[in-house]
Amino acid sequence: MYSNFTKSKLLSEHSTFGIGGAARYFIEVKEISELQKVLHFCFSEKLPFFVLGKGSNCLFSDDGFDGLVILNKIDFCHEIENHGIYVGAGFSFSLLGMQTARRGLSGLEFAAGxxxxxxxxxFMNAGAQGSDTQSVLSEVEFVDEKGELHLLKKEELEFSYRFSxxxxxxxAIASARFCLSPQEGARKKQLELLDYRIxxxxxxxxxxxxxxxxxxGASAGLLIDNSGLKGVHCGLAKVSEMHANFLVNTGTCTSKDMLELIQLVQKKVKEQHxxxxxxxxxxxxxxx
Ligand SMILES: Cc1cc2nc3c(=O)[nH]c(=O)nc-3n(C[C@H](O)[C@H](O)[C@H](O)COP(=O)(O)OP(=O)(O)OC[C@H]3O[C@@H](n4cnc5c(N)ncnc54)[C@H](O)[C@@H]3O)c2cc1C
Structure with missing residues (x-):
């Protein structure tokens, strides 16, 4: 077995939901070449793998993950020609939004927060307030399951609403290049968006x-709110009173509680709207 693997790592510690059992194996990867070696190893050993960022969009099972979780920590960030940024896939998206706006570069203000x-x-084509990730992306370095590195242009990546x-x-995505544009009000816009979010x-x-x-043509949050579901809970999983499209782990909620709440919300919204x-x-x- 690969010598750097940690055994039995709790995924609840790597998910913003704070939910999830243990991964059988776990590794933090800091270099693109290391990512290539690890993926090649998984391919040759037929070991299932999962690539993890900050776990801010993941609901892990209470039973964990029976394979290798690869935590992406490739976190370099360089300014390049023509207001471009070359950045490792493990770099904080929020920090990137703040740092570029502070330098008067526009395009990623929405990322802060x-x-x-x-x-x-x-991967998710994350977005907010009418902007999304793909709009300022130019290319991506991607390591395929055999460990081979490819340079992919944005046009090849079929981006749409929360899809790539x-x-x-x-x-695994290893790095990306973004192309931003200088704009005086970038920092002000970024701070306003962050304030609105909070x-x-x-x-x-x-x-x-x-x-x-x-x-x-509809807002999921509004549909859930109009179905009277704010504050409704299953076990320790609750529909937020502040924003109905956010489901909250109010303590030590299980993935079972959260999945039950998801199904309940789906059923009520279908029935009522x-x-x-x-x-x-x-x-x-x-x-x-
Ligand atoms: C408080 C809060 C606010 C949020 N606000 C927004 C918002 O405004 N807009 C929005 O779009 N989302 C929002 N999100 C959701 C979430 O932050 C995004 O979906 C984000 O893109 C997930 O990034 P991550 O690094 O945490 O990915 P993870 O949750 O770690 O992973 C998500 C998926 O991406 C894959 N993945 C991650 N990294 C890689 C990689 N390097 N290569 C290949 N696959 C990879 C994973 O395998 C997984 O399938 C919010 C979440 C929270 C908790």
Whole structure:
């Protein structure tokens, strides 16, 4: 077995929900070459793997993950020509939003306050307030499941609302290049967006952000609120009173509680408004 693997690592410590049993094996990867070696190892040993950023969009099973969890810590960040940024996929997306806005660069102001890695934000095409990750992305370095490195252009990556082609691919995002533009009001805009986020979301509670995707032409949060579900709970999982699309772990909630609450919300919204709410969060099965 690969000598750097930690055995039996609790995933609740690596998920903003604070939910999840143990991963059979766990490794932190800091260099692209190391990521290539680890993925190649998984491929040759037929070991299931899961690539983890900040765990801010993941609901792990109470039974954990029967394979290797690869925590992406590739966190370099360089300014390049023409207001570009070359950044490791493990770099904080929120910090990237703040740092670029402070330097008067516009395009990632919305990222400040999203508790993600750059890799997770690209995978999910994270967005807020009418902006999203792909809009200022130019290319991505991706390590496939055999450990081979590819340079992919944005145009190849099928981005749409909270979707990227990476959701259909096996491997890991290693780094990205963004192309920003100088703008005087960037820092002011970033601070306003962050302030709005803190005022309207249960920012300091154990959540994974918005749990459901917005159906076309409707707001999932409003549908849940209008179904009278704010404050409703299953075990220790509760619909936030502040923002109905945020489900909160109020203590030591299990993934079973959270999944029950998700199903309850889906059923009530369907009954009362006719919409099928689809989860935006990633539900990670144990694999056993
Ligand atoms: C308080 C709060 C506020 C939030 N606000 C927003 C918001 O405004 N807008 C928004 O879009 N989201 C928001 N989110 C959700 C979440 O932050 C995003 O979905 C984010 O993109 C997830 O990034 P992550 O690094 O935490 O990914 P993780 O949760 O670790 O992983 C999510 C998925 O991405 C995959 N992944 C992660 N890194 C890589 C990689 N390097 N290579 C390949 N696959 C990878 C994982 O395998 C997994 O399937 C919020 C969450 C919280 C808790």
């Amino acid at each position: 999203i508790p993600a890695t750059v890799g997770g934000a690209i 082609a990476f959701q259909k691919m096996k491997g 005022r309207t979301q249960p920012y300091h509670e154990k959540t994974a952000g918005c749990v459901f995707r917005n159906p076309v 006719g919409y099928d709410l689809e989860p935006e969060i990633r539900v990670i099965e144990c694999q056993r």
